[in-house]
Amino acid sequence: MTRTPVIRPTANSDCTAVVRIARQLVAAADTYAFEPDVTDAALWAYWSPDTDTQGDGFVTEFDGLVVAMFVIRPNHPGPASHIANASYAVDIAARGKGIGRSIGKQSLLLAAKLGYEAMQFNIVISTNVAAVRLWQSLGFDIVGTIPAGFRMPDGTLVAHHIMHRTL
Ligand SMILES: CC(C)(COP(=O)(O)OP(=O)(O)OC[C@H]1O[C@@H](n2cnc3c(N)ncnc32)[C@H](O)[C@@H]1OP(=O)(O)O)[C@@H](O)C(=O)NCCC(=O)NCCS
Numbered sequence: 191m192t193r194t195p196v197i198r199p200t201a202n203s204d205c206t207a208v209v210r211i212a213r214q215l216v217a218a219a220d221t222y223a224f225e226p227d228v229t230d231a232a233l234w235a236y237w238s239p240d241t242d243t244q245g246d247g248f249v250t251e252f253d254g255l256v257v258a259m260f261v262i263r264p265n266h267p268g269p270a271s272h273i274a275n276a277s278y279a280v281d282i283a284a285r286g287k288g289i290g291r292s293i294g295k296q297s298l299l300l301a302a303k304l305g306y307e308a309m310q311f312n313i314v315i316s317t318n319v320a321a322v323r324l325w326q327s328l329g330f331d332i333v334g335t336i337p338a339g340f341r342m343p344d345g346t347l348v349a350h351h352i353m354h355r356t357l
Contacts, residue, residue, distance in 0.1 A: 195289065197296050200238045200247035200259065207256035208237045208249065211281050219343045221318050222277070237277070239263055246304065250280075250293055257284040260293050262301050265310045274306035274357075278321075290320070294328050302357040309355055315340050316349040330355045 200208065212233040215222045224233070237259055239245025245263030249256045258280040265275035276297050280289045301309055311330070314321055326332075330353040338347035 195250050195252045195257070195292065197248055197250050197293060200249050202238075204238070204249050204256055204259075205234050208259055209233050211256070211259060211279050212237055214282050215279055221315055221321065223313060223340065237261055237279075246300070248293070248297075248300070250289055252284070252289075257281045258289045258293050260297050262297055262304065262306070264306075265312070272305075272307045274301040274304070274309045275312065276301065276309060285320075290324055291328075294324055298328065298355075298357060306357055308357055311351075311353040313340070314351045314353050316351060317342070322351065322353075325353050328355070 209230045212224075216224045216226065216228060216233070219226065238247040239261055245261050247261045248259065250258040258278070260276055260278040262274050262276045264271035265273040278290065278293055278297070280293070298309065309330075311325065314325065316322070316335070322332075332351045333354045334352040335349050336352070337349050339350040340348050342348055
């Protein structure tokens with residue numbers, strides 16, 4: 191059993207835990223643009239990219255449980271593939287304890303190690319205060335804002351940001 195949080199590559203045996211956390215995001219529908227009827231297989235494929243999709247998936251394990259996950263992938267192929275994109279999620283029960291900051295920092299180090307020169311987030315919902323603050327504190331700038339770019343569960347449209355930093 192792991193007594194301190196450990197970040198490690200995602201394994202096939204993490205599927206159930208990863209899908210469980212991903213389902214929290216789908217249910218809340220206020221941070222990621224997943225279809226409400228997205229399948230478990232599609233969620234697993236998103237959070238555990240393999241060599242075919244050129245992505246790298248990681249989980250944080252604490253006390254033997256997966257409590258967070260992130261993926262790093264090229265933001266675009268070919269001539270734009272030096273810029274990474276990444277997605278992050280912390281289990282609702284484990285939020286507000288520094289795990290998001292830990293995986294954010296680690297993902298920047300890993301992305302640099304993987305050869306990326308910058309990181310870009312394409313859709314950070316403006317109402318996602320925790321994420322916007324976290325990314326700004328880790329050196330990301332808001333380089334663009336899409337007005338009315340995301341429909342919240344109550345039907346209201348809110349802006350989303352494109353955030354970027356060099357590595
Ligand atoms: C965003 C997310 C990854 C943050 O993870 P976390 O473990 O809760 O974050 P941490 O405890 O490490 O807090 C990091 C920073 O986030 C901000 N933050 C966290 N919770 C916050 C809250 N409820 N309100 C405002 N800011 C908050 C703070 O700036 C905090 O900085 P601090 O370390 O100086 O206190 C997590 O809330 C999550 O998984 N949300 C759903 C998925 C998501 O939004 N992913 C990112 C999409 S861009």
